[in-house]
Amino acid sequence: MSTVGGTRTARASAPALDIARIRKDFPILDRTVHGKPLSYLDNAATAQKPKAVIDAVSRYYSRHNANVHRALHELAVEATEAYEGARATVQRTLGAADPSEIVFVRGTTEAINLVAQSFVRPRMSPGDEVLVTEMEHHSNIVPWQILCEQTGGTLRVLPMDDRGELVLDELPNLLTPRTRLLSLVHISNALGTVNPVREITEVAHAAGVPVLVDGAQAVPHLPVDVRAIGCDFYAFSSHKAYGPTGIGALYGRAELLEEMPPYQGGGEMIRSVSFERTTYHDVPHKFEAGTPNVAGTVGLGAALEYLSALDPVALKNHEEDVFGYATRRVAEVPGVRLIGTAREKIAVVSFVLEGVHAHDVGTILDREGVAVRAGHHCAEPVMAHFGISATTRASFGLYNTREEADRLVDGLQRVIEIFR
Amino acid sequence: MSDLRDLYQEVILDHTKRPRNYGPLAGANRRAEGFNPLCGDRVRVLLEVNGDTVRDVRFEGTGCAISTASASLMTEAVKGRTVDEAEALFGNVHALLTASESSNSNELGPLEVLGGVRGYPMRVKCATLAWHTFRAALHEAAEPVTTE
Numbered sequence: 310m311s312t313v314g315g316t317r318t319a320r321a322s323a324p325a326l327d328i329a330r331i332r333k334d335f336p337i338l339d340r341t342v343h344g345k346p347l348s349y350l351d352n353a354a355t356a357q358k359p360k361a362v363i364d365a366v367s368r369y370y371s372r373h374n375a376n377v378h379r380a381l382h383e384l385a386v387e388a389t390e391a392y393e394g395a396r397a398t399v400q401r402t403l404g405a406a407d408p409s410e411i412v413f414v415r416g417t418t419e420a421i422n423l424v425a426q427s428f429v430r431p432r433m434s435p436g437d438e439v440l441v442t443e444m445e446h447h448s449n450i451v452p453w454q455i456l457c458e459q460t461g462g463t464l465r466v467l468p469m470d471d472r473g474e475l476v477l478d479e480l481p482n483l484l485t486p487r488t489r490l491l492s493l494v495h496i497s498n499a500l501g502t503v504n505p506v507r508e509i510t511e512v513a514h515a516a517g518v519p520v521l522v523d524g525a526q527a528v529p530h531l532p533v534d535v536r537a538i539g540c541d542f543y544a545f546s547s548h549k550a551y552g553p554t555g556i557g558a559l560y561g562r563a564e565l566l567e568e569m570p571p572y573q574g575g576g577e578m579i580r581s582v583s584f585e586r587t588t589y590h591d592v593p594h595k596f597e598a599g600t601p602n603v604a605g606t607v608g609l610g611a612a613l614e615y616l617s618a619l620d621p622v623a624l625k626n627h628e629e630d631v632f633g634y635a636t637r638r639v640a641e642v643p644g645v646r647l648i649g650t651a652r653e654k655i656a657v658v659s660f661v662l663e664g665v666h667a668h669d670v671g672t673i674l675d676r677e678g679v680a681v682r683a684g685h686h687c688a689e690p691v692m693a694h695f696g697i698s699a700t701t702r703a704s705f706g707l708y709n710t711r712e713e714a715d716r717l718v719d720g721l722q723r724v725i726e727i728f729r
Numbered sequence: 730m731s732d733l734r735d736l737y738q739e740v741i742l743d744h745t746k747r748p749r750n751y752g753p754l755a756g757a758n759r760r761a762e763g764f765n766p767l768c769g770d771r772v773r774v775l776l777e778v779n780g781d782t783v784r785d786v787r788f789e790g791t792g793c794a795i796s797t798a799s800a801s802l803m804t805e806a807v808k809g810r811t812v813d814e815a816e817a818l819f820g821n822v823h824a825l826l827t828a829s830e831s832s833n834s835n836e837l838g839p840l841e842v843l844g845g846v847r848g849y850p851m852r853v854k855c856a857t858l859a860w861h862t863f864r865a866a867l868h869e870a871a872e873p874v875t876t877e
Binding site for chain 2: 665666667668669672673676683684685692698699727728
């Protein structure tokens, strides 16, 4: 398996992750649920937070809170340094050339809407096209549908096969002279498929089409290097990467951000305002209207620093081990059909159990302390592809263990007993 | 704290595995569709209403155990009732499913088993879907019923 930079990582001589110590870093993991120990397997929905993140947010409000940027007093200086320091942390994490290429947003959804309205919309004429894929989350479908409504454009879809892999042979046909953007997911939240975003970006660029990558499920699990991928935009959410909710980041290539009009108007994104004429701030502040979620960025910075302090090879080995084990054990349960069997997969085990609706599976697993998600996972087209209305999805994070996978499977046995 | 046995009681599981009155209804003169967009439960209720009596009832659709069992129990409860009786039944079942403490519902008989759903707030809509759809069929609403 390769990282997105294209280099193969060696499995051989990495120190093992001290999972017991890591689990102690996450306060919520020692909770019980319905009298059972919590097995939190819903990380694709949101991840739990290490104490370092919780403390960073708390410390910000206790010691450094002020509004950012324009004030002269000491607290404002500290708050601004914290905020811009977090921006630099995101820049390093993504491998961007400059912090000015990082725009803080509420999350991946807002990032996509920003690109749709500020980058693509000025370039859309009636009959132009936006290309997405069949495996997208609704957040990477609906903003484009709205945009096409506004502009008379057409949304086109790169299909996937029954393994949950994109049909890449179709890609050249779908990159037409009218295609204004290709927007695709790095790792599918419903299927776990890892898409070859670097190769896909090369093909798109050769056809003159810019690329936005939805990295919400990728940043928690993979080292991401946006310059190695070559994409024009990359978006992710803090709360899936062990950081707080309500904050995320959009990477955009500097020359694109420079020429894009603002997304939202207000304070902070201006240079000067009068009723005759208002001038805008430089990037990235041009895209950050209003008082930002400063505490959120502080927490996000702490989360990314927590992740970068872990040995990347040991982390990867651990996640692959638990994920592989869980996949095998779940697949062996009689009546289980895995949904999403791509050759490159990370973290997500989606399945249907014969004769039992996902909601019933989820409810019974919950009573065993096992937290999974049952439903369409905001990916109704994926469900439609497989002719189902819902799957049960177990999704793994860095702190999960083989033991928790065993509890998941024991829970499934209980479901089968009840419905026998 | 609710026990799983409160939700997946024998009667509920029986109605899930062997739903009563499932299938098409040739003489249907009222019908309605119901849908829970959050989980994909779908139900269609078909009624043959004669005068003011629900002479016959069927349901079709796909969904979770709770929605299927609730629909099956519903059809047994409403068949042969007058429209007014069926409306009253809807009100009592709705109260049973959504009230914070158990109300005086002696008259509900077999439907009592649905009371267990109260301990599972995320599943209440699964149980009420068939009933809302039945009511819509009674009044032949033009739009499909949705839980949202």
